[in-house]
Amino acid sequence: MxxxxxxxxxxxxxxxxxxxxxxxxxxxxxxxxxxxxxxxxxxxxxxxxxxxxxxxxxxxxxxxxxxxxxxxxxxxxxxxxxxxxxxxxxxxxxxxxxxxxxxxxxxxxxxxxxxxxxxxxxxxxxxxxxxxxxxxxxxxxxxxxxxxxxxxxxxxxxxxxxxxxxxxxxxxxxxxxxxxxxxxxxxxxxxxxxxxxxxxxxxxxxxxxxxxxxxxxxxxxxxxxxxxxxxxxxxxxxxxxxxxxxxxxxxxxxxxxxxxxxxxxxxxxxxGDDGGLVIPPRLAPQLVVVVPIYRTEEQKQGVLEAARRLVDGFPPSWRCVVDDRDTAKPGRKFTEWELKGVPIRVELGPRDLENGEVVLARRDIREKIQVPMDRAAEEIELLAERIQKNLFESAKKFRDEHTYVAHTWGEFEELFKTGSGFVWAHWCGDSTVEEEIKEKTKATIRLIPMEGEEEPGSCIFSGRPSTRRVLFAKAY
Amino acid sequence: MxxxxxxxxxxxxxxxxxxxxxxxxxxxxxxxxxxxxxxxxxxxxxxxxxxxxxxxxxxxxxxxxxxxxxxxxxxxxxxxxxxxxxxxxxxxxxxxxxxxxxxxxxxxxxxxxxxxxxxxxxxxxxxxxxxxxxxxxxxxxxxxxxxxxxxxxxxxxxxxxxxxxxxxxxxxxxxxxxxxxxxxxxxxxxxxxxxxxxxxxxxxxxxxxxxxxxxxxxxxxxxxxxxxxxxxxxxxxxxxxxxxxxxxxxxxxxxxxxxxxxxxxxxxxxxGDDGGLVIPPRLAPQLVVVVPIYRTEEQKQGVLEAARRLVDGFPPSWRCVVDDRDTAKPGRKFTEWELKGVPIRVELGPRDLENGEVVLARRDIREKIQVPMDRAAEEIELLAERIQKNLFESAKKFRDEHTYVAHTWGEFEELFKTGSGFVWAHWCGDSTVEEEIKEKTKATIRLIPMEGEEEPGSCIFSGRPSTRRVLFAKAY
The missing domain is CATH 3.30.930.10 (Bira Bifunctional Protein; Domain 2)
Known part of the structure; x- marks a missing residue:
């Protein structure tokens, strides 16, 4: 690791x-x-x-x-x-x-x-x-x-x-x-x-x-x-x-x-981000991990006991585990669980225990919240929904910011030269034109949108008439 | 069909x-x-x-x-x-x-x-x-x-x-x-x-x-x-x-x-039996089928309506369907569902409707019971458990009735000549003996029982000493 x-x-x-x-x-x-x-x-x-x-x-x-x-x-x-x-x-x-x-x-x-x-x-x-x-x-x-x-x-x-x-x-x-x-x-x-x-x-x-x-x-x-x-x-x-x-x-x-x-x-x-995998909560094999934090042997006992009690109250479908390994420090554990994309990390230390609280750390954004220990399960459920929603919205925002309309061949070429993204452009329907565009830019037609979205124009490459824009992109 | x-x-x-x-x-x-x-x-x-x-x-x-x-x-x-x-x-x-x-x-x-x-x-x-x-x-x-x-x-x-x-x-x-x-x-x-x-x-x-x-x-x-x-x-x-x-x-x-x-x-x-497949309730893809019974168009309407209401009250996991085909008569439908092994058939006719009852027919044995329509779901659940138990017990009874102990080679040969079954017999542990027994009777050693069941004797074929009986049978 x-x-x-x-x-x-x-x-x-x-x-x-x-x-x-x-x-x-x-x-x-x-x-x-x-x-x-x-x-x-x-x-x-x-x-x-x-x-x-x-x-x-x-x-x-x-x-x-x-x-x-x-x-x-x-x-x-x-x-x-x-x-x-x-x-x-x-x-x-x-x-x-x-x-x-x-x-x-x-x-x-x-x-x-x-x-x-x-x-x-x-x-x-x-x-x-x-x-x-x-x-x-x-x-x-x-x-x-x-x-x-x-x-x-x-x-x-x-x-x-x-x-x-x-x-x-x-x-x-x-x-x-x-x-x-x-x-x-x-x-x-x-x-x-x-x-x-x-x-x-x-x-x-x-x-x-x-x-x-x-x-x-x-x-x-x-x-x-x-x-x-x-x-x-x-x-x-x-x-x-x-x-x-x-x-x-x-x-x-x-x-x-x-x-x-x-x-x-x-x-x-x-x-995913530069810290590793990020799994949407609805598909996560493991929704939550609990990382206990302690220094002394005495703290360890109390914290581990509380952590296990906490997990016993979670639904089995969350497959929550307590990371009680002695071979790694909390910081290292945080990094490892981040790499694996587990959506929510629960941190529990001696002070949290005293206050009857736990810390919930989100995998999607750098944010931690403190919640009462006896409400942890409900708060995790709510947080999972927020993460799921945020991941979709962030991805949609990214897509929108990387979707372009090309009006001229110059614009089109430039878009695929400097970067990539979704590019809407007119196409005459000719397969040889499609092939030539691919050869010149590596971009292929990803899809022709469904009916009802017609807007006449002329093909970005051939200049011939086109009834609608199609979606170009480089592809996997 | x-x-x-x-x-x-x-x-x-x-x-x-x-x-x-x-x-x-x-x-x-x-x-x-x-x-x-x-x-x-x-x-x-x-x-x-x-x-x-x-x-x-x-x-x-x-x-x-x-x-x-x-x-x-x-x-x-x-x-x-x-x-x-x-x-x-x-x-x-x-x-x-x-x-x-x-x-x-x-x-x-x-x-x-x-x-x-x-x-x-x-x-x-x-x-x-x-x-x-x-x-x-x-x-x-x-x-x-x-x-x-x-x-x-x-x-x-x-x-x-x-x-x-x-x-x-x-x-x-x-x-x-x-x-x-x-x-x-x-x-x-x-x-x-x-x-x-x-x-x-x-x-x-x-x-x-x-x-x-x-x-x-x-x-x-x-x-x-x-x-x-x-x-x-x-x-x-x-x-x-x-x-x-x-x-x-x-x-x-x-x-x-x-x-x-x-x-x-x-x-x-x-x-399975001579009527076709019999599926244990706990593994049945479809636990129940409802066969409506009617003669006139007027009866049909009332019966089908009641049948559908009934099924709406069943858990979706039962995957219960109403067999409302006009192309087959009830008797034919009974036979078809028996072939498919569905554990429980519900029969519902005009008279049942009048009495607020339904008939439950078991697939495992030829038995029908009448139950109040508003208790049908509970009764089906109980009946499913009874069927599951009965299937296990019947199979166990069959096995016990077809399990033998052979004391002599003559007995052993006779058992595999006239029929088949599980036959316990002593074996000396020699692979060539195992092979010879197979050639003569087609029976193979299915298993050596787990420890703790020792009983000294002598090999059914070689006469050499044996510490325990092993299980012989013809096999798939």
Whole structure:
């Protein structure tokens, strides 16, 4: 724990790695591109899972589990899909000591294997809608590990739904987009913008990809979740039809949607500071830590006893511990718990004990308050809400301060030369223009905003007419 | 849903498949050996996970996540381990479009990858004990799928702990054995015997493998969970030492332990009957279903309204639904819900409505009771407890009735010729004898009971002296 955190201004990428390693969220695995998620990181993911899973169930979805191994021939059935994913795949060629007749792909996403089963399960309009989700590991080959952000194996949830009409599928994709937005904002305290991807950036095999995008502290955008209207592409590829009420055979409509452990990286980059990790209270594996303060052996006894009594009165879900280690002084303990991002620290010394008080120190801002010991639990609860709210508002303020409108190509280039951020600018809709802008500035179109926000203008690069501004940023 | 269930007496293996498919617990996947876990089956697994996860956390364990991909060289470091697992492995040889320099094994279990990380994380006695668990998918090559019981990919939890002393590691292995026993008996209502495996049957790389074994309705034994005292084998293989309090470098002691989705198969085979699945209330994804009964349109309105009011008063965790389909008659609905194993069915017709009553039908035995409508929720709760208790007691009674002591080789052979069951018999401790007994009868030693149950005698096969009887059975 003696490592130091590189200040953000000095080297943001190194700061990120330092925070993740010091907070013991994750570590590098021996296989290139792979990571290990350590208990502190997995605890955040478990809380994310719990919240999202409840939101999926509340909107009518059930969990299932489909195989990791996908026959090569399945991957090839949807042309765009295989073109998009093939270069990233890991392939099993040996099983049970023998060379396989057909290679098996480790799922880079599960549309193909799932739709091969839907073909069997969907016969009639009575079988629709089919609203399934799975929590699973995914493999997409990466040469360079960026902990949580880009790894060969990662964890995610993927929803796969089947519907009788295109309208229903569209509504589903948008419903989930809203679930993702709410989760990001209400639990992660991470403000997001919503919209749809360009043709170039959309999911291979989708008609439309909707997304949530968040601005990180280095001015880069993080794609934090996507929800796809897949049209009938997979129904066609796997021949999935249903008998309609009217007695005709119809192709089924599809959506898929997912968020991954990448969100943990997003949480780090949204709230972390030069002292380490900052976890929003609603996702904190441990909400409170108590650090006892004493000098003499006599003080120690009284303080530790009071600290333990205090913790016994806290709800178990806070997972509060008393840091009673003799091997570190209070100041060192403060630093360590700050590195780990625990939202609230309780300090309790001999004088506090005399006064019947404790000190509550916030992780988000440098502020301490004294509260009566017998009201500590209520005060912590209130403080947790204030911290959650403050983190969201600070992140939103940061985003607003780093969101620009570019009116000319000169302005646009300048914005991406001197710094980064969200930049709204007109775009003519041409993919080659999108590509050229990327080559010149490294900025990509993060999203096209949803309908109803039209404002005619002319493309920042080509000068051709445009109906609305789109969101540009450099991206993770 | 028009399928029929083969009676158990006719063909138990077919009965099992019929129950699993009819209850929509799982389905065959396109890749040989693989299965899909459908929502009804995954719901049971989720409830198992929730209960076990809480038990692990209550005993001081945290969750983490380690990579799926294991370098071949790691697998080879522990000699027994690679010998045991190599023939079952699936191997990735292509990644990102290129042939890999070193093949990567899909984890058949995670000792090697985890101990390669423990080497980095464990430095001093202060880092011990390290008590981690992971929920993950596992791949062990199988040519023939037996849904839930034997599949190429399955889901499980695997605990991996590191300790300063052998005594601590032993205590840990036994603590978890007791967690597994409690879980099997209190949640699955499945009585188990505990003991340790013979040298031949133990985990490749373990000093001692402890296990829980349950008797299925066809008289075969199911190994339902294992907990391994790994000694210092993996610490040696991966060079994991710690600085002791006394300042010396010591090798670390290890345990590992796991249960898998195989438990869902055990649940089916312990409680299912010729009408289909029977789920113990404490693990039921859906505790109650309400089937409204009516003939006229007028009756329908009143009954449905009352049914919905009733359900609104039930706790959401029961996931109770009103089966208001017009496409099936009540009798048909009864059969369908029985197939799915829902513990309690509420019947509500016009006469019940007049009398302010409802009928509660149990899934475990053919019994219906009438209860006042305004006390339905309490009565269901009581009934659920009675069902849970009855399922355990019935299973225990079945096991007791199918447990024998064989005093002579003739008796022993006869028992395994005419039927199956648990058979206690003396054994001399010789592996070749164990092997010969297996060849002659297909029975294997399921466990050697824990200490304190000694009773001298002579081996059923070799006649040599034996200190205690061991448990023989045919096994899954």
């Amino acid at each position: 003696a490592r130091v955190i590189t200040p953000r201004k000095e080297d943001y990428a190194q700061w990120y790695v330092d925070v993740v390693l010091n907070a013991e969220l994750a570590d590098y695995a021996p296989v290139k591109g792979c990571m290990v998620i350590r208990p502190n990181g997995y605890g955040i993911w478990e809380n994310m899972q719990r919240a999202l899973d409840q939101m999926f169930k509340d909107t009518g979805h059930s969990n299932a589990y489909f195989p990791l191994l996908i026959p090569e021939s399945f991957m090839k059935r949807e042309a765009e899909h295989i073109e998009g994913f093939s270069p990233e795949c890991a392939v099993v060629t040996i099983g049970g000591g023998k060379k396989l007749e057909e290679p098996l792909y480790l799922r880079p996403t599960s549309e193909t294997i799932i739709w091969s089963m839907y073909r069997k399960w969907i016969q009639s309009y009575r079988d629709l809608p089919l609203l399934l989700n799975q929590w699973a590991n995914i493999v997409r080959w990466e040469m360079r590990t960026r902990l949580f952000l880009r790894t060969t194996e990662f964890l995610w949830q993927e929803g796969h739904t089947a519907h009788a009409t295109h309208k229903e599928a569209e509504q589903e994709a948008l419903l989930i987009l809203d679930v993702y937005r709410r989760f990001a904002e209400e639990y992660m305290a991470m403000p997001v913008l919503i919209g749809r991807k360009t043709e170039k950036e959309k999911f291979p095999g989708a008609l439309i990809t909707y997304c949530i995008e968040a601005l990180m502290q280095d001015g880069k955008s993080l794609q934090a979740g996507t929800s796809h209207d897949l049209g009938q592409n997979f129904a066609k590829a796997f021949d999935v039809t249903y008998l309609s009420k009217e007695g005709t055979q119809e192709l089924v409509w599809a959506t898929s949607w997912g968020v991954s452990t990448r969100l943990v990286g997003g949480l780090v980059m949204t709230h | 028009a399928r029929v269930i083969t009676p158990r007496k006719e063909d138990y293996a077919q009965w099992y498949v019929d129950v699993v498919l009819n209850a929509e617990l799982a389905d065959y996947a396109p890749v040989k050996g693989c299965m899909v876990i459908r929502p009804n089956g995954y719901g049971i697994w989720e409830n198992m996970q929730r209960a076990l996860d809480q038990m692990f956390k209550d005993t001081g364990h945290s969750n983490a996540y380690f990579p799926l991909l294991i370098p071949e060289s790691f697998m080879k470091r522990e000699a027994e381990h690679i010998e045991g697992f190599s023939p079952e492995c699936a191997v990735v040889t292509i990644g990102g479009g290129k042939k890999l320099e070193e093949p990567l094994y899909l984890r058949p279990t995670s000792e090697t990858i985890i101990w390669s990380m423990y080497r980095k994380w464990i430095q001093s006695y202060r880092d011990l004990p390290l008590l981690l668990n992971q929920w993950a998918n596992i791949v062990r090559w199988e040519m023939r799928t037996r849904l839930f019981l034997r599949t190429t990919e399955f889901l499980w939890q695997e605990g991996h702990t590191a300790h300063a002393t052998h005594k601590e590691a032993e205590q840990e292995a036994l603590l978890i054995l007791d967690v597994y026993r409690r879980f099997a008996e209190e949640y699955m209502a499945m009585p188990v015997l505990i003991g340790r495996k013979t040298e031949k049957e133990k985990f490749p790389g373990a000093l001692i493998t402890y296990c829980i074994e349950a008797l299925m309705q066809d008289g075969k034994s199911l190994q339902a969970g294992t907990s391994h005292d790994l000694g210092q084998n993996f610490a040696k293989a991966f060079d994991v030492t710690y600085l002791s309090k006394e300042g010396t470098q010591e090798l670390v002691w290890a345990t590992s332990w796991g249960v898998s989705t195989r438990l869902v198969g055990g649940l089916v085979m312990t409680h």
